[in-house]
Structures are given as C-alpha cells and as structure tokens.
Amino acid sequence: MSRKPYRRPVSTSRWWLAQPRYIRYMAREVSCVFIGAYTGVVVVGLLRLSEGAAAWGAFLEALQAPASVAFHLLALAFALYHTTTWFNVTPRAMPVQLGEARLPGGVIIGAHYAGWALVSALILFLAGG
Amino acid sequence: MNVTTTDVVIVGAGGAGLRAAIAIAEAHPDLGVALLSKVYPMRSHTVAAEGGAAGVTKDNDSFDNHFNDTVTGGDWLCDQDAVDLFVREAPRELTRMEHWGCPWSRESNGRVAVRPFGGMKVERTWYAADKTGFHMLHTLFQTSLKYPSIKRFDEFYSTDLLVVDGRCRGVAAIDMRSGQLHLFRAKAVIIATGGAGRIFPFTTNGAIKTGDGMAMAYRAGVALKDMEFVQYHPTGLPGTGILITEGCRGEGGILVNKDGYRYLQDYGLGPPDPWPRKKAMELGPRDRLSQAFWHESRKGRTIDTPHGDVVHLDLRHLGEKLIDERLPMVRDLAISYVGVDPVHAPIPVRPVVHYTMGGIDTDIDAKTSLEGLFAAGECACVSINGANRLGSNSLTELLVFGARAGLGAARLAAGEGSHASETAIRATAAVARDRVGRLFRSTGGGESVVGLRREMNATMEAGAGIYRTDESLRRSCAVMNDIRRRYASIELVDKSNVYNTDLIQTLELGAMIDVAGAIIVSALERRESRGSHQRLDHEQRDDQTYLKHSLAHYVDGDDPRIDYRDVVITRSQPGERVYGGKAT
Amino acid sequence: MSERQVDLEILRYNPETDEVPAWRTYRVPCQEDWVVLDAINYVKDELDRTLSYRWSCHMAVCGSCGVMINGEPMLSCKAFLRDLPDRIRVEPLANFPIERDLIVVMDDFMAKLDSVKPYLVPREEKPIEDGEHLQTPAQLNKFKQYTLCINCTLCYAACPQYAHNESFVGPAALALAHRYNLDSRDVGRAAREDVVASNAGIWECSFVGACSDVCPHDVDPAGAIQQIKIASTMDYFKDLLMPGRGR
Numbered sequence: 001m002s003r004k005p006y007r008r009p010v011s012t013s014r015w016w017l018a019q020p021r022y023i024r025y026m027a028r029e030v031s032c033v034f035i036g037a038y039t040g041v042v043v044v045g046l047l048r049l050s051e052g053a054a055a056w057g058a059f060l061e062a063l064q065a066p067a068s069v070a071f072h073l074l075a076l077a078f079a080l081y082h083t084t085t086w087f088n089v090t091p092r093a094m095p096v097q098l099g100e101a102r103l104p105g106g107v108i109i110g111a112h113y114a115g116w117a118l119v120s121a122l123i124l125f126l127a128g129g
Numbered sequence: 130m131n132v133t134t135t136d137v138v139i140v141g142a143g144g145a146g147l148r149a150a151i152a153i154a155e156a157h158p159d160l161g162v163a164l165l166s167k168v169y170p171m172r173s174h175t176v177a178a179e180g181g182a183a184g185v186t187k188d189n190d191s192f193d194n195h196f197n198d199t200v201t202g203g204d205w206l207c208d209q210d211a212v213d214l215f216v217r218e219a220p221r222e223l224t225r226m227e228h229w230g231c232p233w234s235r236e237s238n239g240r241v242a243v244r245p246f247g248g249m250k251v252e253r254t255w256y257a258a259d260k261t262g263f264h265m266l267h268t269l270f271q272t273s274l275k276y277p278s279i280k281r282f283d284e285f286y287s288t289d290l291l292v293v294d295g296r297c298r299g300v301a302a303i304d305m306r307s308g309q310l311h312l313f314r315a316k317a318v319i320i321a322t323g324g325a326g327r328i329f330p331f332t333t334n335g336a337i338k339t340g341d342g343m344a345m346a347y348r349a350g351v352a353l354k355d356m357e358f359v360q361y362h363p364t365g366l367p368g369t370g371i372l373i374t375e376g377c378r379g380e381g382g383i384l385v386n387k388d389g390y391r392y393l394q395d396y397g398l399g400p401p402d403p404w405p406r407k408k409a410m411e412l413g414p415r416d417r418l419s420q421a422f423w424h425e426s427r428k429g430r431t432i433d434t435p436h437g438d439v440v441h442l443d444l445r446h447l448g449e450k451l452i453d454e455r456l457p458m459v460r461d462l463a464i465s466y467v468g469v470d471p472v473h474a475p476i477p478v479r480p481v482v483h484y485t486m487g488g489i490d491t492d493i494d495a496k497t498s499l500e501g502l503f504a505a506g507e508c509a510c511v512s513i514n515g516a517n518r519l520g521s522n523s524l525t526e527l528l529v530f531g532a533r534a535g536l537g538a539a540r541l542a543a544g545e546g547s548h549a550s551e552t553a554i555r556a557t558a559a560v561a562r563d564r565v566g567r568l569f570r571s572t573g574g575g576e577s578v579v580g581l582r583r584e585m586n587a588t589m590e591a592g593a594g595i596y597r598t599d600e601s602l603r604r605s606c607a608v609m610n611d612i613r614r615r616y617a618s619i620e621l622v623d624k625s626n627v628y629n630t631d632l633i634q635t636l637e638l639g640a641m642i643d644v645a646g647a648i649i650v651s652a653l654e655r656r657e658s659r660g661s662h663q664r665l666d667h668e669q670r671d672d673q674t675y676l677k678h679s680l681a682h683y684v685d686g687d688d689p690r691i692d693y694r695d696v697v698i699t700r701s702q703p704g705e706r707v708y709g710g711k712a713t
Numbered sequence: 714m715s716e717r718q719v720d721l722e723i724l725r726y727n728p729e730t731d732e733v734p735a736w737r738t739y740r741v742p743c744q745e746d747w748v749v750l751d752a753i754n755y756v757k758d759e760l761d762r763t764l765s766y767r768w769s770c771h772m773a774v775c776g777s778c779g780v781m782i783n784g785e786p787m788l789s790c791k792a793f794l795r796d797l798p799d800r801i802r803v804e805p806l807a808n809f810p811i812e813r814d815l816i817v818v819m820d821d822f823m824a825k826l827d828s829v830k831p832y833l834v835p836r837e838e839k840p841i842e843d844g845e846h847l848q849t850p851a852q853l854n855k856f857k858q859y860t861l862c863i864n865c866t867l868c869y870a871a872c873p874q875y876a877h878n879e880s881f882v883g884p885a886a887l888a889l890a891h892r893y894n895l896d897s898r899d900v901g902r903a904a905r906e907d908v909v910a911s912n913a914g915i916w917e918c919s920f921v922g923a924c925s926d927v928c929p930h931d932v933d934p935a936g937a938i939q940q941i942k943i944a945s946t947m948d949y950f951k952d953l954l955m956p957g958r959g960r
Contacts, residue, residue: 002626003307004728005810005818010876019784022873025921089922092936093943100851168767169819171864172775227845230833230896232853232860239847263774264860271831271889283823306812335769368746371772462772465791466746579758622762627728628813630757630765 028085031078038075087112130558131311132551135161135280136542137535138300138315140287140342142166143173144262144527145506145534146321147269152535154276157543162279163313165302167286167337167633170270174323174335175527178262179374179458181254182226182524184219186243190251192216197701199522202248202414203486203515204660205676205703206355206696211493211511213699215522215529222528223255231268232257234455244379244455245407246521248414248708252379252407254521259374259456265524285311286633287341289561290318290349290502293549297349297501301561305633308626310561314554316546317501317538320346321531324485324507325644327637330586331437332482333365333372342508344640346489347647351497352680353689354510356487356644357652357662360518361595363418365481366467368436373459373478375520378411380455382444384418385475386430392440396421398709413708416517416661419480423595434477441475448472480595484523486514486661487651490680495534501546505534512678515696516660568635574618578635581612581619585638588612589645593652598666602653606688609649613642647681647689654691655679672703719743719794721752723764724804726811734811736802737761743794749801750778750789753815766815773929776865779806780815786870786927806870822866825883828908829890834901852897859892859937861930868924868934874917881917882908884924884934891937894944902944910945918942 016022048059062068090112091105137153139146142164150164166173185195195216200207223241227233233241234256246254257264273279284305291299291312299314322342326334347353363384364373378384381404386392391410394401398413398421405412422440425431431438444452444459449472452460456471463469463476488510495503495511506527513526549557592605616639623631657671658664677693684690719741726734739760741752750768757764767777771790778789781804783797794801809817839846868884875881890909894902908914918938925935951958 002729003812004627005812006726006728006734007810008734008807010808012877015873015876019923021923021926022921025873025923029919089920089936089939092925092933093939095936095940097851097855100854102854168769168777169823169864172767172769172777174769174775176775176863177770177772221841224841224845228833228835228839228841230893230898232857232896233845235848235850235853237850239849239852241845260774260861263863267860272833274827274830275832283819335771335775337769369771458774465793466772468746578762623765625727625729625763625813628765628816631762 027078028082031082034075034078035082037071038079083116130555131309132314132554133163133311134314134548135163136315137161137317137319137538138163138165138313139319139321140165140300140345141173141321141323141506141508142170142270142281143321143323143506144175144266144269144524145531146173146319147266147273148528148531149319149321149505149535149538150279151269151273151276152532153539154273154278156536157539158276158278160278160539160542163282163315164279165282165285165287165300165313167284167305167341169283170273170281171267172337173266174338175262175266175524177333177335177372178265178524179259179372180246180376180379181244181256181261181521182223182265182528183246183249183254183519183521184223184525185216185253186220186241186255187251187253190253194250195219195253198249199513199519200515200701201704201706202519203512203517204670204706205672205698205701206358206512206515206659206678208493208512208697209699209701210697211513214493215513215526218529219525222525222532226265226268226528229268229272232264234258244376245405245412246379246519247375247412247418248408248519250407254379256376258454259376259458262524286636287345288564288636289558290345290499291549291554291557292349292499293553293557295500296549297499298549299554301558303565303632305628308629308632310558310565312554312558314548314551316542316548317503319495319534319538320489320502320504320508321506321534322508324488325641326482326485328585328589328641328645328648329359329482330590331365331370333362333370334482339637339641340485340508340644341637341640342504343488344643346497346499346502346504347643347681347683349499349502350683351499351502352490352682353644353647354487354490354678354680355512355516355651356485356647356681357655357679358486358516358660359482359593359648360415360484360486360661361419361480362483363415363422363480364442364478365483366462367434367439367477367479369466370481371462371466372483373442373462373476374456375415377442377444377456377459380451381405381447382411382442384411384478385441385443386425387432388430392425392430393418393421396424400709409709414517414706415520417708419595419661420663422480432477437479439477439479442478443475444471445473445475484518486510486512486516486518487648494537495530496537501541503534503538505530516662564639565632565636568619568621568632569624570620572618572620574620576615576619578619578631578638581616582638582641584608585612585641585645589648593649596663596665597652598664599653602649606649606653609642609645610688613646616642643683650689651679651681651691676703715745716742717745717794718799719752720800721756722800722802723753723756723815725764725814727763727813745795747794748790749780749782749787749792749794749797749803752794752801753789753803764815765813774863776863779865779867779870780804781807781870786867788865788867788929791929806866808870808872808876809866819866821879822869822883822885825886826864826889828882829886830901830905831886831889831893833893833896833899834904835898836900846898848897855897856892856895859888859895859932862888862932862934863930865929867927867929871923871927873921873923874919878917880913882914884938887915887918887941888932888934888937891941894941906945909941915941915945
C-alpha cells in the first residue's frame with residue numbers, strides 16, 4: 001500500500017571505477033584487446049615472411065619503431081597480467097582432490113608456470129636453432 | 130484487512146516449523162500450509178546451534194541409555210512416556226535428515242559420525258562439523274522448497290491467535306513490509322516460534338528470540354509449563370554472549386579457573402582423570418557446570434575481564450588439525466570476537482542464558498489445551514527436557530515434535546477440523562487491531578522501549594539467575610509488575626507503516642514482559658531446587674511436593690495463577706543424579 | 714575499555730515521506746571491541762528509534778545483517794570498528810531495491826534460490842529402516858565448502874553482472890546448485906541444468922570474482938561457477954559425440 005521500493009541507478013559506463021577490484025578486472029579483460037592486436041601483428045609478420053626477404057626485412061624494420069616497441073611492451077605487460085591472474089585462479093576452477101584433501105593451490109599454479117616455462121624453452125630452442 | 134484462507138497455519142519457520150510444514154506436505158499434499166515467520170527462514174535461530182543432535186546409533190548404545198541420560202539430566206521432571214517416544218523416533222528423524230541431504234560428518238567407513246556430549250553415557254550426538262543447527266536448518270528450508278503446498282509468508286509478525294467458539298482457527302499477523310494487519314483463517318495452527326532468551330541481558334540467543342509465540346498462546350488461555358527452568362549454557366563468550374559449543378568439551382576441551390585448576394572436580398563431577406570421560410567433569414550436565422561457575426565466582430577464583438568474570442576453556446591439547454576439522458567455527462568466533470586463537474590460547478567463557486526448558490504446555494502429540502492449537506520446538510514444553518536439557522537433545526526435539534505437530538494438525542485439518550466464518554475471524558481480530566493500534570496513539574507517557582527492556586533484563590538476571598531466593602524473586606516480581614504497568618503507556622516514536630522496527634521491538638517487548646512474569650512467579654512458587662532452578666533458600670529437591678510440572682495461567686493485569694500437574698513417571702523413579710566417578 | 718567517537722553516516726529512506734534516500738550522520742561513542750552492528754544498535758536505542766535494519770545472531774551465521782560499509786558489502790556484525798576509520802558510511806546492500814533504510818527487497822534472491830532446485834534429488838527413495846547413505850569423508854569434502862553459504866547476499870551486492878542484469882541467477886544460487894551437483898547422493902544435475910547452464914545462469918558470469926572476495930565464509934561462488942562451466946561444457950560435447958546417452 002505505502003510501499004515504494006527505491007532502485008538506485010547504476011552507471012553502465014563508470015561502474016568499474018567504484019572499486020579497485022573492478023578496475024583490476026577491467027584491466028584483465030582489456031588485455032584481450034592487446035593480445036588480439038599482437039596476434040594481428042604476428043599474422044602480418046607471417047604474411048610478410050611469405051612475400052620474400054625484402055618484405056620480411058621491412059617488417060622487422062617497422063617493428064623497431066618507437067611506437068611499435070611501446071605497443072609491444074604494453075602488450076607484454078597485459079599478456080603477463082592476464083597469464084598470472086589466470087594461473088592464480090586455476091585451482092578454484094579445476095580443484096583436484098586426492099583422498100580427503102585438495103591438492104594445494106600452489107601445486108596447480110606451479111604446474112602451470114612449469115608448463116609455461118617448458119613450452120617457452122622449447123619454442124626458444126626451436127627458434128634459436 | 131486481507132484474509133488468507135488455508136488449512137494449517139504454522140507460526141515460525143525454524144527447525145520445528147519447517148519440519149512440521151514438510152510433514153504435512155508429504156502426508157497430505159492436498160492441504161494448504163501457510164508458513165509465517167517474522168524473519169526469512171534461514172535467519173531462524175536454529176541456525177546458530179552448533180554441537181549436534183542426539184540419536185542412538187552405536188551398537189553399544191540403547192534407547193534405555195538415552196532415556197536414562199535424558200530423565201536423569203532433567204532431574205526427573207521429564208514426562209517419561211514422552212522421552213521414550215522421543216528417543217525411539219530420534220534416529221529415524223536424523224536418518225531422514227540425511228536422506229534429505231544434511232551433510233553429517235562421517236566416519237572413514239562412510240557411516241554417520243557421533244561425538245560425546247554432556248550428560249550422555251554413550252556418544253550419540255550426530256554432528257555436522259560445529260555448525261549442526263546451520264546445516265539442519267538449511268537442509269530443512271531447502272527441502273521445503275520441493276512442496277508447492279507450502280506457501281511462505283516471510284517477514285510477517287504474528288500478534289494474536291484467533292479463537293472462535295473456543296477453538297483456535299487462525300492467526301493475526303502484521304505484514305512487516307506494508308505494516309498492514311493480515312488475517313489467516315485455518316483449521317489448525319502450529320506455533321514453533323522458539324524460546325525467550327532475550328528476556329535476559331546475557332544470552333547466546335539472537336535478537337529474534339523474544340517469546341512471541343509463547344505469549345500468544347499464553348494470552349489465549351494456554352498454560353506455560355515449567356517456565357522457571359531457564360538454562361545457562363556454561364560456555365558463552367563474555368560481552369557478546371556468543372555460543373561456544375559443548376562440542377569443544379565433547380572433543381576433550383577442559384575448563385580451568387584463574388589458577389589453571391580444573392575446578393569441576395570440586396563439585397561432584399570428578400575425578401579429573403582419565404580424560405575425556407563420559408558424564409564426568411566437563412562432560413557433566415549444563416546446570417551443574419553453570420552452578421559451579423557461580424560458586425567459583427563467589428570464591429574469587431574466576432578471571433576478571435572488562436566484560437565480567439570468566440573461566441578458561443582450553444582446547445590447545447586438541448591440536449590444530451582436529452580443531453580445524455571439527456571446531457572450525459569456534460576457532461573463527463574466538464579469533465574474531467575475543468581475539469584469541471584456541472590453537473594457542475584458552476578461550477574466556479562464562480555461563481549465559483541459552484535455552485528455555487519451559488514453554489507452551491503440550492502433550493505427547495504436540496497438542497495444547499486449546500482445540501486446534503499445536504506447538505513444537507523450544508517454544509513448547511512436552512516435557513522431554515524436564516528441569517535441565519541435555520545438549521543435543523533439542524535439535525532432535527525440533528524434528529520429532531515438529532513432525533508430530535505437523536501430522537496432528539494435518540489430521541485435524543483433513544478430518545473433523547473446520548474453518549470459522551470470515552465474519553467471525555474479522556470480529557476476533559479486534560484484539561490484534563487494538564494491540565497494535567494503541568501503540569500509535571499519543572499518551573505523553575514518556576516510557577521508552579529501550580528503558581523498559583533494560584530494566585527487565587537487569588531484574589531478571591538479578592532475581593531469576595542461576596541462583597534464586599524468595600527475596601530476589603519477590604523484588605523482581607515487583608519490578609516486572611511495574612514494568613508491565615508502564616508498558617501500557619508506551620507511545621511509538623516511529624509511526625510509519627513500512628518496515629517499522631520500533632513497532633516490532635515494542636510488540637516483542639510486550640511478549641517478553643508477559644513471559645517473564647510467568648518465569649518469575651513459577652520460580653517463586655517452586656520452593657525447592659531441581660535442575661536449573663536453584664533456590665539458595667530451598668537447597669534440596671523435594672519430590673514429595675514438587676515432582677510436578679508448574680503451569681502458569683495468564684491473568685490479565687495481574688500475576689499468573691500457578692497450579693501443578695504430576696510428572697509422568699513410568700519406569701525411572703527419582704534418584705540421585707550421579708556424574709563423575711570412574712570410567713564406565 | 715576506551716571509547717572512540719565514530720561518525721556513522723547512514724543512508725535513510727522512508728517510502729512514505731521521501732522521494733529519494735538521503736544521508737544522515739550520527740555521532741556514536743564506540744567501545745574498542747565493537748562491530749558496526751553495535752554502533753547501529755546504539756543509534757536506534759539512543760539516538761533515532763526510526764532507523765530500521767535487519768539483524769539477529771550477531772555471530773555471522775544467520776545472514777541477516779548485510780550492508781555496504783564504506784562501499785564494501787559486509788556483515789555488520791563482523792565489521793570490526795578496530796579495522797575501520799572514524800567516518801563510516803553505511804548503506805543498504807547494493808543491487809537490491811531499498812524497502813526502507815537499510816532494508817532491501819529480497820524477493821528476487823529468494824526466487825533465484827528456488828529456481829535452481831536446491832534440494833537433494835536421490836537416486837532412489839531409500840526407506841528410513843535402511844539407514845543412511847554411505848558417504849566417505851572424501852566424498853563429503855568434495856562439496857562441503859559449498860554448503861557453507863549463509864544466504865547473506867553480499868555476493869549479489871558485489872557482482873557487477875547482477876548490478877546490470879537482474880535476470881542473472883547469481884553467485885549464491887549457482888554455488889548452491891553446485892553443492893547438490895557435487896553431493897555423491899544426488900542425481901539432480903540434469904534437472905538443474907535448464908536454469909543453471911542457461912544464459913542467465915553460469916554463462917552470464919564473466920569471472921569478476923568480486924563475489925568470492927566478499928563472501929564471509931569462503932564459499933568461493935566464483936570458483937563454483939567456473940567448475941560448473943567446465944562440467945557443463947564437457948556434458949555438451951559428450952552429448953554431441955554420444956547422443957542418447959543416459960544422464
């Protein structure tokens with residue numbers, strides 16, 4: 001009868017500024033833009049490679065421009081942020097129970113880092129060789 | 130005023146109320162159930178119970194053992210036919226809970242685990258870590274969602290029973306959200322509103338335990354039985370009164386005074402070793418343990434803190450692994466609220482009011498003397514708890530008598546029960562309209578809810594605490610009468626309609642004042658000491674005169690009239706309560 | 714015990730007299746071991762009888778007293794003044810309509826709980842005489858964490874998806890569904906799927922994780938939702954590759 005529930009407005013554009021954890025979340029999500037862009041760069045690189053030595057050389061030159069370096073550093077930072085935050089949550093998304101107790105989260109996270117290191121080493125080996 | 134017509138109204142959606150609702154829905158899916166509660170069901174105080182629920186399971190245990198432990202623990206004030214029924218139904222109800230998904234703690238072979246508990250000869254307390262009440266309540270609430278015939282009315286504060294032609298045919302309740310009075314018309318009513326610990330200043334009880342249902346039945350002419358028996362739980366946190374479960378002692382925790390001495394051995398509960406040992410020392414019954422504290426305090430052997438004097442509950446020897454597995458909530462509570470990690474230091478504790486053994490007079494089938502009215506749980510007194518309840522019997526009691534109340538009410542509603550006419554219902558609701566309406570008028574009386582509540586708390590603790598005397602009780606009786614008189618001139622400060630908690634608190638105070646009157650006068654008239662009712666001026670138990678239940682009858686504007694009814698004794702004659710001694 | 718003057722700024726709203734909620738400040742003399750609930754009770758008892766709020770157990774198990782404290786969803790009975798500044802803003806839980814003062818409308822949450830069929834669906838009806846289902850401590854530990862939810866709805870107040878989309882089933886309800894899905898005695902996962910594995914269910918979640926951050930009992934509803942996503946995805950592919958398999 002005299003009820004009048006009040007709905008507080010929520011900003012669709014600025015809600016994420018309200019708390020540090022929301023800002024960190026958005027940073028994590030925004031990383032996909034940089035990773036996507038970097039993927040684009042890699043695809044272009046493959047394309048240039050297929051076009052011959054001159055095209056490949058020009059591509060490598062372009063990569064060294066200051067803007068490009070800045071972009072790559074930023075992309076690396078975001079990629080690392082995405083990777084570490086992702087690894088850190090894996091024990092919660094994929095808990096492993098052995099007997100009565102759960103495998104400590106550190107083991108699962110550690111395994112991811114170990115796997116990453118392994119794959120990185122392999123790629124560097126193949127690239128260097 | 131809206132009128133909702135249904136078959137059974139249940140007031141209170143805690144363990145007993147939910148169990149009753151489910152019982153009706155399962156046995157009679159065609160019957161409509163209106164489940165009213167002044168809080169959402171998950172908030173009911175069942176949620177705070179910790180230690181466990183008793184039911185015979187082990188091969189070396191027996192119904193006889195559970196029966197004898199309960200009757201002895203109750204100082205022979207328990208109705209033995211009811212206790213017999215209770216102990217036999219207990220394992221079935223607890224198994225039923227398991228079938229509904231209750232996450233009981235387990236043995237390594239997958240069977241339900243049991244832990245030792247105070248006053249029990251053999252371990253039979255089923256537990257879910259140290260949050261048994263929480264898990265039971267959520268299991269019951271979630272299970273209740275299966276049944277479309279159960280219609281919930283959350284945050285409805287019931288004020289009065291609607292009695293037509295001497296039969297209980299409904300309930301008047303305030304829809305707290307709109308402030309409107311809402312009438313429920315039914316063929317049977319079950320009250321399951323819990324106890325009244327908030328009458329006292331230091332209690333484990335949450336804000337909602339204000340005896341509303343007890344007062345409703347009392348005012349409608351149903352006697353309140355054995356009200357003088359109020360249980361002090363020996364181990365509550367100082368200041369907040371937060372409950373530290375008996376399960377700590379079941380797992381081997383000890384109580385020591387300021388000299389590090391296990392003082393319970395001085396009070397007929399020793400010898401201290403071997404430990405742990407059933408029914409001895411810290412696993413003695415609650416009344417004895419709280420009384421021992423009182424004596425230690427008099428002797429100056431307790432520890433002073435800013436929140437009153439305490440003793441120490443020492444769990445250190447149990448080890449971190451056991452504490453984290455079986456008492457995780459206790460650890461969290463101690464760290465958060467008193468800054469003590471029980472793995473490394475003892476917890477300061479003192480007795481606090483915890484449970485009302487007394488309540489609405491019911492028979493073994495949860496029926497009251499008012500046709501159509503049933504009651505179950507802490508608000509009721511069957512009596513299976515007598516003068517002192519054993520820990521872990523009450524969670525089981527919710528199930529056994531909640532089910533019985535449900536089935537009894539359903540049988541009545543499906544059979545010879547009938548509705549009163551809507552006109553009659555609206556007419557009887559005048560009492561409720563008046564009770565609420567008079568609080569909105571201007572009195573200029575200047576009485577405050579908070580002031581009266583504090584005075585009530587203070588006088589109840591002083592006069593009707595762990596130890597009572599004729600003088601202390603008379604003094605408190607006079608104070609309570611004065612408070613009751615002054616309550617009549619309370620004027621609400623908040624006169625709004627939507628979710629007015631000044632109104633609700635004021636109505637709750639009114640209920641507590643009536644229930645407190647029953648407690649005091651019943652205590653005054655029982656000139657003996659039995660269980661949790663201890664008289665310094667009558668220190669012996671007097672079975673000749675008092676092997677009876679006290680029945681307090683409401684008298685408007687005056688002290689209740691007390692009469693007595695014999696306790697049902699079948700096979701256990703009153704004897705001496707023996708605890709301690711050698712290991713059995 | 715020393716006293717401390719705290720300014721409690723509370724968002725008040727009386728639908729019968731107010732168009733919009735407004736702040737009121739109360740100065741409260743607080744004891745050092747108090748929680749915010751104690752300060753709120755002081756306001757109601759001593760300063761302003763018209764303040765309405767929910768509370769009961771004062772030990773963080775009933776779930777009644779959720780509010781926003783300096784922008785963070787917390788249980789007022791477990792928000793210790795020793796951890797808070799002298800100026801404390803208390804508002805009703807975010808993302809719910811305000812009924813009155815600190816009281817929010819819970820209807821949507823109750824409906825969401827109901828929608829996930831949060832009760833045991835057993836393999837078969839077992840007579841009581843047959844005793845309990847056997848369940849080892851290892852089997853219990855699989856779902857135990859998800860049984861700890863006290864329905865305080867702090868998680869809904871923290872969740873930006875729920876803030877923007879009221880149809881989201883939400884963290885607590887999904888964690889409760891997961892509790893039953895993981896219970897060795899339950900076979901109801903398929904029955905819950907319509908609601909749980911729907912677009913308004915787990916797939917609305919983008920793993921912000923705020924829900925788990927604010928949960929007072931470490932239920933980790935975010936983790937539960939991701940686990941359901943994985944299980945549900947595997948089910949999808951199993952169904953694709955093995956049509957007609959029984960579940």
